Amino acid sequence: MSSATTGKPFFLWRHLNKLRWLTLTLVFATLLLLPALHLYQTYVAAHAYDLLAPDEQRFYDTMEALSAPFTNDPAKDLDAVKGTTWSANLFGLKLSDPLAALGQAAAGHTLYLPFLLTALIPVLLTLVLGRVFCGWICPATFVYELNTNFSVWLRRLGLKTGTRRFDRRIKYAALGVGLLLSAAAGAVLVAGVYPPAIVGREAYYAIAQGGLGAGSVFFVGTLLFDLLVARRGFCRYVCPGGALYSLLGRFRLVRIRRLVENCNDCAKCNAVCEFALDPLHDGFGQECNNCAACIAVCPTEAMTFTLRLADIPPQGPGHLGHQYRKQHSGDNARHQQAVA
Amino acid sequence: MRRRQFLEALAVSAAAAVVPGGTRAAAAHASLRYLRPPGALAAADFAATCIHCGQCGEICPNRCIRYFGLENGLASTDTPFIIPRDKGCILCMKCGQVCPSGAIQPVAHTAEAILDHVNMGRAVVDRSLCLSYQGKSCGVCYRACPLQDIAITVGMMEQPHVTERCVGCGLCERSCIQMPQAIRIIPDYS
Numbered sequence: 001m002s003s004a005t006t007g008k009p010f011f012l013w014r015h016l017n018k019l020r021w022l023t024l025t026l027v028f029a030t031l032l033l034l035p036a037l038h039l040y041q042t043y044v045a046a047h048a049y050d051l052l053a054p055d056e057q058r059f060y061d062t063m064e065a066l067s068a069p070f071t072n073d074p075a076k077d078l079d080a081v082k083g084t085t086w087s088a089n090l091f092g093l094k095l096s097d098p099l100a101a102l103g104q105a106a107a108g109h110t111l112y113l114p115f116l117l118t119a120l121i122p123v124l125l126t127l128v129l130g131r132v133f134c135g136w137i138c139p140a141t142f143v144y145e146l147n148t149n150f151s152v153w154l155r156r157l158g159l160k161t162g163t164r165r166f167d168r169r170i171k172y173a174a175l176g177v178g179l180l181l182s183a184a185a186g187a188v189l190v191a192g193v194y195p196p197a198i199v200g201r202e203a204y205y206a207i208a209q210g211g212l213g214a215g216s217v218f219f220v221g222t223l224l225f226d227l228l229v230a231r232r233g234f235c236r237y238v239c240p241g242g243a244l245y246s247l248l249g250r251f252r253l254v255r256i257r258r259l260v261e262n263c264n265d266c267a268k269c270n271a272v273c274e275f276a277l278d279p280l281h282d283g284f285g286q287e288c289n290n291c292a293a294c295i296a297v298c299p300t301e302a303m304t305f306t307l308r309l310a311d312i313p314p315q316g317p318g319h320l321g322h323q324y325r326k327q328h329s330g331d332n333a334r335h336q337q338a339v340a
Numbered sequence: 341m342r343r344r345q346f347l348e349a350l351a352v353s354a355a356a357a358v359v360p361g362g363t364r365a366a367a368a369h370a371s372l373r374y375l376r377p378p379g380a381l382a383a384a385d386f387a388a389t390c391i392h393c394g395q396c397g398e399i400c401p402n403r404c405i406r407y408f409g410l411e412n413g414l415a416s417t418d419t420p421f422i423i424p425r426d427k428g429c430i431l432c433m434k435c436g437q438v439c440p441s442g443a444i445q446p447v448a449h450t451a452e453a454i455l456d457h458v459n460m461g462r463a464v465v466d467r468s469l470c471l472s473y474q475g476k477s478c479g480v481c482y483r484a485c486p487l488q489d490i491a492i493t494v495g496m497m498e499q500p501h502v503t504e505r506c507v508g509c510g511l512c513e514r515s516c517i518q519m520p521q522a523i524r525i526i527p528d529y530s
Contacts (some may be wrong), residue, residue, distance in 0.1 A: 112441075114442060208397070219353070
């Protein structure tokens with residue numbers, strides 16, 4: 001971390017965005033693989049190979065080839081990993097989204113400790129790393145960022161896409177409304193409007209339950225909203241889980257900062273930021289998800305990670321930019337005179 | 341102005357929460373006869389506890405656990421159910437083990453634990469439909485029962501008699517060769 005304090009960016013941090021895409025892809029692929037493995041398990045449990053249709057037999061063979069190196073008893077051993085990012089069971093360790101824990105507490109008006117504990121590790125990670133779930137893990141982010149790229153293509157073709165902006169605090173109201181409605185209905189309703197929960201569930205429905213469920217309609221609606229109304233609009237303005245992660249990550253230790261001496265005010269960071277934050281003027285705030293897109297896009301290596309409990313106060317224009325040079329040209333002339 | 345919008349949103353949400361929701365009704369349609377997975381809490385507690393994660397279905401080796409769309413009310417969306425005529429529960433008890441939320445309580449995979457803690461419903465025989473009561477010895481439901489001679493016994497002509505200890509897994513209803521079925525599970529959501 002010495003490079004963070006001396007101000008010279010660590011060279012690998014430029015490549016973190018690629019690592020982020022890798023994790024997003026892996027999480028998404030896992031959400032497709034797990035239901036497929038489940039389907040395979042049910043075939044194994046039923047000893048049904050000879051009764052399967054030819055394409056189902058091909059599926060069985062593929063899954064068998066995939067899992068054979070890791071297990072001798074797929075019907076039993078593959079139970080070790082189940083679930084989605086909403087709630088998962090990893091080799092006996094149960095992990096849940098903090099919103100699931102909060103939703104259950106609201107719906108039942110009680111605190112059920114065994115379930116709350118499953119959200120402990122995600123909460124602790126969020127307290128230290130900030131809203132990283134949104135940027136690095138969320139399976140909906142994978143789709144939403146591709147959707148953003150798709151809208152860029154559409155714009156290149158001359159089509160108009162949504163560029164509206166709303167108040168980012170709407171999502172905190174959405175979190176409150178979601179929890180209040182859950183409490184009123186006596187059911188965890190937030191699960192139905194939370195894209196990562198929907199994506200995991202719908203992947204399972206589509207692969208193992210024979211068809212998409214009601215949530216897919218909602219998810220497609222959010223994609224259209226992002227495309228036609230506001231770029232990445234659902235995450236920016238509506239997502240209740242994003243709101244919860246933002247609140248938890250407010251005093252995160254790991255955050256991105258701008259190195260003012262390297263910055264040339266090109267504003268690419270602001271353009272690339274999916275959450276409409278203001279890295280150019282040191283405006284990261286609690287909603288930054290440490291996705292590192294601004295670090296990757298910065299041409300002068302002026303963005304870097306740092307360990308601080310608060311953002312650096314605005315540092316003014318970047319030292320490589322026109323504005324700074326204009327402000328300090330008088331100083332420079334005087335300095336050169338003095339040297340002469 | 342922004343603060344006002346925020347406060348308005350809050351006020352609307354509070355109003356919506358006070359209004360008694362149509363979502364509260366658990367079984368919106370009397371005709372919809374479904375079971376909750378074995379070990380599930382009572383209806384209201386189950387609705388308030390289940391987080392709609394889908395892991396019970398994802399671990400079910402029999403694929404009998406399915407998920408509601410909107411047909412049983414908004415609050416039931418994405419919650420698990422079993423239609424015994426389509427596929428009964430084989431009482432493997434994996435769903436209770438994997439359930440993180442406590443909506444399905446873990447029950448050991450032993451006959452004693454299942455008899456003590458599982459109460460999905462109870463089978464009821466319609467004697468006017470049952471072949472054995474019509475003089476054609478059948479006994480398929482008896483043979484399908486995982487708790488033979490405890491939950492179900494047979495008399496003369498293999499006429500089935502369901503006992504108080506039936507846990508309502510639904511394998512008898514699934515296997516009944518009559519159409520419509522002569523034995524069916526009456527769900528118990530308490």
